[in-house]
Amino acid sequence: MKYLSFDLEATGLEEDARIIEFAMIPFNTEDFTLNHDLSKQFYVKCPSFEELEPNLSSWVKEHNKELIQKAHKEGVELSEFKNIMEEYLSSKEVKEYFGNEKIVLFGKSISAIDLPFLNRDLGWEWMNTHFHHRNLDLSCYAMGLVDMGLLEPGMDSGSKMMNFLGMGEVHHTALEDAENTAIMYLKLLRMFGKQES
Numbered sequence: 001m002k003y004l005s006f007d008l009e010a011t012g013l014e015e016d017a018r019i020i021e022f023a024m025i026p027f028n029t030e031d032f033t034l035n036h037d038l039s040k041q042f043y044v045k046c047p048s049f050e051e052l053e054p055n056l057s058s059w060v061k062e063h064n065k066e067l068i069q070k071a072h073k074e075g076v077e078l079s080e081f082k083n084i085m086e087e088y089l090s091s092k093e094v095k096e097y098f099g100n101e102k103i104v105l106f107g108k109s110i111s112a113i114d115l116p117f118l119n120r121d122l123g124w125e126w127m128n129t130h131f132h133h134r135n136l137d138l139s140c141y142a143m144g145l146v147d148m149g150l151l152e153p154g155m156d157s158g159s160k161m162m163n164f165l166g167m168g169e170v171h172h173t174a175l176e177d178a179e180n181t182a183i184m185y186l187k188l189l190r191m192f193g194k195q196e197s
Contacts, residue, residue, distance in 0.1 A: 001028075001029050001030070001104065002026060002027070002028050002029075002030075002097065002098055002099075002104075003026070003027055003029070003103075003104050003105070003106035003136060003182070004024050004025075004026050004098075004103045004104070004105055004106060004131075005024065005025050005026070005027055005034075005106045005107060005178045005179070005181055005182040006022070006023065006024040006025075006105060006106070006107050006110075006114070006174075006178050007022075007023055007024075007107055007108070007114070007174045007175075007177040007178040007181065008021060008022045008023075008113075008114055008117065008118075008174055009021040009022075009064065009067055009173070009174050010113065010117060011046060011052055011056060011060060011064070011068060012055075012056060012057055012060050013057075013112075013113055017113075017117070018044070018046045019044045019081075019117055019118075019121060020043060020044055020046050020064075020067060020068055020071035020075065021041070021042070021043050021044065021067060021071060021173070021174040022041070022042060022044060022081070022174055023039070023040065023041035023042075023173075023174035023175035023177075023178045024039065024040055024041075024088075024178055025038065025039035025040075025175070025178050025179055025182065026038050026039075026094070026097055026098070027106075027182040027186070029185075029186065029189060032186050032189075032190070034179060034182055034183070035097060037093070038093060038094060038097060039175060039178075039179070040084075040088055041174055041175040042075075042076060042081075042084060043070055043071040043074050043075035043076070044071060044075045044076060044078060044081050045071060045072065045075030045076060045077050045078070046068060046071045046072055046075060047072065048068075048069075048072050049065055049068045049069050049072065052068060067173075078121055081121065081122070082121075082122050082123075082126065085122065085130075089103070089130050101132075102130070102131060102132040103130065103131050103132060104131070104132045104134060104135060104136060105131050105132070105135040105136075106135065106136045106137075106138070106181070106182065106185070107135075107137065107138065107178070107181055108137065108138045108139050108158050108177070108181045109137065109138075109139045109158075110135060110137050111135075111137060111140075115127075115135070136185075138158075138161075138181050138184060138185055139156045139158075140156075141185065141188070142155045142156040142161060142188075143156045145188070145192070150192060151164075152164075158177075158181070161184055162180065162184065165184055165187050165188075167180060167183065167184065
C-alpha cells in the first residue's frame with residue numbers, strides 16, 4: 001500500500017495549541033521506498049515566543065523556542081496552509097503516485113494531537129474530501145505487536161522504537177519525524193516477515 005506519512009510540531013499538546021511546522025512524505029510498502037521528490041515541509045505562522053511564553057509548558061520552552069521563533073518569522077498564514085495542501089494534493093505527481101485514490105494518512109500517535117489539530121485548522125469536511133477515513137498509526141501497530149509478544153512492552157514510544165531499530169534519537173522536526181516514522185514501519189514489516197516485491 002501507499003501512505004502519506006506526516007508529522008507536525010505544535011506549541012503544546014493543549015486543545016488551543018497552534019501548529020507551527022508541518023511535513024509529509026509518501027511511501028510505498030510494496031517496494032519499501034520513500035518518495036523524497038514528493039516530500040514537503042513548511043512552517044505555520046504563530047505569535048512571537050514572548051507572547052506565547054506565559055502559556056507554554058516547560059518542555060516546549062526548553063525544546064521548541066527556536067522552532068516557534070522560526071514559525072513566527074517564516075511561517076505561512078493558516079489560510080495559506082490549506083492552499084499549500086490543496087495545491088500539493090491536486091498536483092499531477094501526487095495524483096499519479098496515489099492513483100487518484102483517497103490518501104491514507106500515516107503517522108505516530110496521530111489520533112491524539114495531529115488529526116484533531118488538522119480537523120480543527122483545515123476543517124473536517126476538507127479533510128474528509130482529501131483523505132481516507134481510515135489511517136495507520138505506528139504507535140497502535142506497535143502496541144499490537146507488543147500484545148502478540150513480538151515486541152517488548154514500551155515499544156509504542158517513538159524514542160524507544162528508534163533506539164530498538166538502531167536509528168538514533170528523535171529529532172522533533174516535522175520532516176525528519178515523518179521520514180523516520182515511515183522507515184520504522186518498513187523496518188518492522190521486514191522484521192516480521194514482509195518481503196520486498
